[in-house]
Amino acid sequence: MTQKTRSWKRILSVLTSAACFGGNGASASSASPTTPFTEGTIPFPYHGETFHTYYKVFGDIQNRAHTPLVVLHGGPGLTHDYMIPISDLAHTANIPVVFYDQLGNGRSTHLREKPADFWSVELFMDELSNLLNHFSIQDSFHLLGHSWGGELGTEFEVQRKPKGLKKLVISDTPASSALWGQSLAQLMQTMPQDVQDGLMVGLADPQKYWAALQVFSAVYGCTLKHLPAAYNASFLAIFGPHGDTTVASAPFSNDWTIVDRIPQITVPTLLLNGHRDMAQDFVMEPFFKGIPDVKWTTFMNSTHTPFWEERARYMEVVGDYLKKTD
Ligand SMILES: *[C@@H]1O[C@H](CO)[C@@H](O)[C@H](O)[C@H]1NC(C)=O
Numbered sequence: 001m002t003q004k005t006r007s008w009k010r011i012l013s014v015l016t017s018a019a020c021f022g023g024n025g026a027s028a029s030s031a032s033p034t035t036p037f038t039e040g041t042i043p044f045p046y047h048g049e050t051f052h053t054y055y056k057v058f059g060d061i062q063n064r065a066h067t068p069l070v071v072l073h074g075g076p077g078l079t080h081d082y083m084i085p086i087s088d089l090a091h092t093a094n095i096p097v098v099f100y101d102q103l104g105n106g107r108s109t110h111l112r113e114k115p116a117d118f119w120s121v122e123l124f125m126d127e128l129s130n131l132l133n134h135f136s137i138q139d140s141f142h143l144l145g146h147s148w149g150g151e152l153g154t155e156f157e158v159q160r161k162p163k164g165l166k167k168l169v170i171s172d173t174p175a176s177s178a179l180w181g182q183s184l185a186q187l188m189q190t191m192p193q194d195v196q197d198g199l200m201v202g203l204a205d206p207q208k209y210w211a212a213l214q215v216f217s218a219v220y221g222c223t224l225k226h227l228p229a230a231y232n233a234s235f236l237a238i239f240g241p242h243g244d245t246t247v248a249s250a251p252f253s254n255d256w257t258i259v260d261r262i263p264q265i266t267v268p269t270l271l272l273n274g275h276r277d278m279a280q281d282f283v284m285e286p287f288f289k290g291i292p293d294v295k296w297t298t299f300m301n302s303t304h305t306p307f308w309e310e311r312a313r314y315m316e317v318v319g320d321y322l323k324k325t326d
């Protein structure tokens, strides 16, 4: 990664101590069993219809010591399940953590019959606003978006200028679909031809794509030897026997870019990625160069899911960042 040799004001944390490498061993479980959570669904009125958003909250939002964190999962079209390690922050940092399944998959309303153009960034921003209002946290909250979730988080900041947004964490997210495509195309070259073919097929043939994606992901997506059930759950929600590919195959984010609008991200922002991430450094660099108040940490033994691969260290970095001057 040649970008690392350039002299940007990047704060690169080289995380190499064995103690930091929490993700690959016994701690690769799902949520901490000791942290209480509540779950349910929120009615989401949208253009004359009412849908439901599933949520799961760790920690106590009502009697909180710290600003709550809302987690935006990736995809588009995955579910919150694979992000569940972030719930550690509820006990390691006493930060309430709100997960939800974005509309169209998981335990939120499925809408297989909707036309492709029903799905939009605006829809998912409206769903997020509705969720913030439901929990009465619209006046004070943090956002952490992973991959596509980071795109949603940056759009929310730029387009809605939410007064209550205190800090934004952009994890493993490209600044545009074009950069993302470039990054994946590069990494694909390291794969056997049949895997490349499978990746090119995409959701036109979900089973072929899934088979290839698993091989690719084992190198650049999540390098845990034993993939946890919570991680698998989000992918089975798309590729499993009852999987729903509706949102994942909707085209709304295909030509997405925020590159020209990045200076409008005025909230303090933490960038995170892995050293061998699908979101290579060059896809995140526009954020680093354009956001006025920004820090960047790269997890040296991680790929696209450092919250699994270097779990304890990830929580330390995010917890410290969110609590500073909180
Ligand atoms: C990080 O990965 C390198 C290369 O695989 C390995 O040598 C090193 O021990 C790892 N560090 C930790 C803390 O596990």
Ligand SMILES: *[C@@H]1O[C@H](CO)[C@@H](O)[C@H](O)[C@H]1NC(C)=O
Residues within 6 Å of the ligand: 214, 226, 227, 228, 229, 232
């Ligand atoms: C998750 O899926 C992988 C195959 O992709 C499998 O090897 C692994 O055992 C699964 N994990 C669990 C906990 O079921």
